[in-house]
Amino acid sequence: MDKPKKGAELTKAIRRTxxxxxxxxxxxxxxxxxxxxxAEAGPDQTVRDTDGLPGxxxxxxxxxxxxxxxxxxxxSSYVWTNAQGVxxxxxANPNVRLPDGVNQILLTxxxxxxxxxxxxxxxxxxxxxxxxxxxxxxxxxNAGADRTIxxxxxxxxxxxxxxxxxxxxxxxxxxxxxxxxxxxxxxxxSESPTLPxxxxxxxxxxxxxxxTDNSGxxxxxxxxxxxxxxAPPPTDPELADLNLKPNEREVAKNLDDLCVRLEDxxxxxxxxxxxxxxxxxxxLNRCRGIINDxxxxxxxxxxxxxxxxxxxAMRTQALLFSQTQYQGVxxxxxxxxxxxxxxxxxGLSLRIGDKYVSAEQVTESLKKVFGGGAxxxxxxxxxxxxxxxxxxxxxxxxxxxxxxSDDGFESDQWGFTGGVDYRFGESAVxxxxxxxxxxxxxxxxxxxxxxxxxxxxxxxxxxxxLGNFYFDGVFNYTDADYDSVxxxxxxxxxxxxxxxxxxxxxxxxxxxxxxxxxxxxAGGFTISPTLGYFYVDTDIDAFAETGxxxxxxxYNDQDYESATGNAGLRVSYVFKTSWGxxxxxxxxxxxxxxxxxxxxxxxxxxxxxxxxxxxxxxxIIVITDEPDDSYFRIAAGMSAQFPYDIxxxxxxxRLEAYDAVDFQDFTIGLRIQHTFR
Numbered sequence: 001m002d003k004p005k006k007g008a009e010l011t012k013a014i015r016r017t018x019x020x021x022x023x024x025x026x027x028x029x030x031x032x033x034x035x036x037x038x039a040e041a042g043p044d045q046t047v048r049d050t051d052g053l054p055g056x057x058x059x060x061x062x063x064x065x066x067x068x069x070x071x072x073x074x075x076s077s078y079v080w081t082n083a084q085g086v087x088x089x090x091x092a093n094p095n096v097r098l099p100d101g102v103n104q105i106l107l108t109x110x111x112x113x114x115x116x117x118x119x120x121x122x123x124x125x126x127x128x129x130x131x132x133x134x135x136x137x138x139x140x141x142n143a144g145a146d147r148t149i150x151x152x153x154x155x156x157x158x159x160x161x162x163x164x165x166x167x168x169x170x171x172x173x174x175x176x177x178x179x180x181x182x183x184x185x186x187x188x189x190s191e192s193p194t195l196p197x198x199x200x201x202x203x204x205x206x207x208x209x210x211x212t213d214n215s216g217x218x219x220x221x222x223x224x225x226x227x228x229x230x231a232p233p234p235t236d237p238e239l240a241d242l243n244l245k246p247n248e249r250e251v252a253k254n255l256d257d258l259c260v261r262l263e264d265x266x267x268x269x270x271x272x273x274x275x276x277x278x279x280x281x282x283x284l285n286r287c288r289g290i291i292n293d294x295x296x297x298x299x300x301x302x303x304x305x306x307x308x309x310x311x312x313a314m315r316t317q318a319l320l321f322s323q324t325q326y327q328g329v330x331x332x333x334x335x336x337x338x339x340x341x342x343x344x345x346x347g348l349s350l351r352i353g354d355k356y357v358s359a360e361q362v363t364e365s366l367k368k369v370f371g372g373g374a375x376x377x378x379x380x381x382x383x384x385x386x387x388x389x390x391x392x393x394x395x396x397x398x399x400x401x402x403x404x405s406d407d408g409f410e411s412d413q414w415g416f417t418g419g420v421d422y423r424f425g426e427s428a429v430x431x432x433x434x435x436x437x438x439x440x441x442x443x444x445x446x447x448x449x450x451x452x453x454x455x456x457x458x459x460x461x462x463x464x465x466l467g468n469f470y471f472d473g474v475f476n477y478t479d480a481d482y483d484s485v486x487x488x489x490x491x492x493x494x495x496x497x498x499x500x501x502x503x504x505x506x507x508x509x510x511x512x513x514x515x516x517x518x519x520x521x522a523g524g525f526t527i528s529p530t531l532g533y534f535y536v537d538t539d540i541d542a543f544a545e546t547g548x549x550x551x552x553x554x555y556n557d558q559d560y561e562s563a564t565g566n567a568g569l570r571v572s573y574v575f576k577t578s579w580g581x582x583x584x585x586x587x588x589x590x591x592x593x594x595x596x597x598x599x600x601x602x603x604x605x606x607x608x609x610x611x612x613x614x615x616x617x618x619x620i621i622v623i624t625d626e627p628d629d630s631y632f633r634i635a636a637g638m639s640a641q642f643p644y645d646i647x648x649x650x651x652x653x654r655l656e657a658y659d660a661v662d663f664q665d666f667t668i669g670l671r672i673q674h675t676f677r
Contacts, residue, residue, distance in 0.1 A: 040064035041107035041129035049136030076112040100135040141221035142166030143209035165193040202229040248303040259287035279607035283550030289492030302490040321455040322511040328417040391418040396665035411441035430462040449487040455480040478509040505543035511536035552606040563595035581641040632656040
């Protein structure tokens with residue numbers, strides 16, 4: 001509906017209105033000052049949302065409307081309707097809630113002439129107003145671009161300025177900026193788009209910005225800020241990172257821990273900490289020299305020299321002494337196994353053809369040659385020789401090649417074993433023996449030190465046989481003393497280090513073995529297959545070195561167990577001469593290792609002040625070579641029977657197919673029998 005016009009058009013409108021009214025109402029006289037009434041709904045307007053809810057509450061204003069004769073007539077009603085013709089309010093100044101969008105509101109006023117007669121009339125006028133309700137728009141949050149913050153102070157975390165100045169609101173004003181880290185950790189709230197001096201930790205943080213405008217509308221945005229961690233302080237490469245052998249790496253791991261702790265202990269001197277001993281000061285200086293050496297080769301050599309792998313040889317020597325004593329006694333038992341009609345010489349049974357050589361025949365032959373001896377019917381005859389004394393000596397040499405776990409060595413051994421035994425009847429014998437041995441062993445080559453071993457052993461042995469079958473048994477105890485010189489020679493940071501670490505300790509071995517065999521007679525030959533089992537358990541006492549200052553090592557107890565089975569074959573032949581009886585022999589034995597508890601042992605630097613603390617330095621584990629599972633022992637020798645119940649022999653034996661080890665042994669023996677009536 002159009003609003004009324006002014007001037008002539010207004011006069012026309014009044015006339016049309018009056019005519020329209022006259023047609024339906026009685027005529028009445030108007031004042032010369034009368035004019036047409038005017039409905040005034042107010043100006044068109046646009047209203048923005050103020051509460052964030054659909055629609056908006058506004059106040060309509062029709063108070064500017066006028067009656068036709070002010071003072072005489074008055075407006076009796078104000079009716080407001082929407083575009084759909086629905087009444088939404090009454091009154092000159094009502095409050096209404098209009099929906100979002102364009103709203104056309106029609107105001108209809110009604111004028112009353114004030115007459116009380118039944119002929120009174122009413123006049124109406126209308127006006128149209130357009131009110132646009134503009135819905136509120138949410139703001140747009142902008143937390144900034146993802147970024148990386150580098151470390152600036154070498155400390156954990158960084159102070160960061162958060163910037164939300166890119167946030168906007170199309171129809172209002174952003175009133176607050178709220179910042180959060182990783183979803184729900186508040187960082188701060190401000191009316192400004194920037195938030196300075198926000199502490200963020202090292203690593204990745206997800207930053208969330210929530211903005212609120214003046215209408216209460218909110219919006220959010222996230223950004224990822226990565227704070228760089230402080231660079232670790234420069235450190236020297238660890239010794240254990242070098243290309244090292246297993247035992248060298250064990251020393252390196254110990255020094256990597258020990259050297260740092262010694263430095264800390266040294267710095268703490270005078271501040272309530274304990275003073276370093278001279279040995280600890282020396283060890284710390286050696287640490288510094290090795291770590292600061294720019295030559296990797298020098299560092300590797302130093303770690304090689306500081307290790308205790310040479311002392312592995314102690315257990316090797318203990319095993320050799322036990323085996324030597326065992327072999328000597330077993331050879332003696334071989335010599336006693338002559339049966340009712342035989343005599344034993346040099347560890348071999350004396351037989352001719354398929355029969356035992358009788359005592360009468362042997363003594364008669366020797367008597368003819370030497371004019372001495374005794375017949376079987378005289379006191380002292382061979383058949384009545386029950387008690388025997390014997391003695392054997394041996395010399396051996398060996399060497400072990402360098403391996404990843406061992407520097408190798410060269411050794412010489414010598415010793416002797418003697419004993420006394422007694423024959424019980426015709427099928428059993430028992431005896432006691434005692435032995436002494438000594439070895440001199442040089443570590444590697446070039447004067448790297450040595451190991452001297454002295455051992456005293458005692459054995460109980462016996463043999464039982466029935467016909468050509470026999471069963472032998474030996475139990476042995478060995479007590480050994482070890483004296484070592486471990487040379488430590490290397491270069492560190494331009495300084496030559498050359499020292500001797502001296503060690504002294506003792507050890508004990510318990511060993512035992514059994515053997516079963518059968519003698520096959522074939523002409524002048526005797527062929528004897530055997531099966532045996534040998535066990536040894538060795539303990540070496542703990543000890544600490546002296547003489548090398550801070551480089552001395554302290555050794556824990558060492559244990560060694562070995563159990564081997566063997567299968568052998570011995571072949572001998574009897575020669576009679578005018579001056580005696582000779583019996584050459586060959587022997588081959590296959591040895592199989594069934595148990596080899598070569599447990600690693602540990603050492604530490606004797607000057608280590610942390611070894612017995614609640615947080616000890618890592619021990620230096622000394623790794624040993626695993627011995628071969630199987631190898632061969634071969635031997636060749638000669639036995640001889642002389643007049644006056646004297647016999648002797650010699651034998652050469654060596655190990656074959658034993659990796660990295662070359663060992664050979666030469667043995668001589670003497671036996672004297674005595675007669676008791």
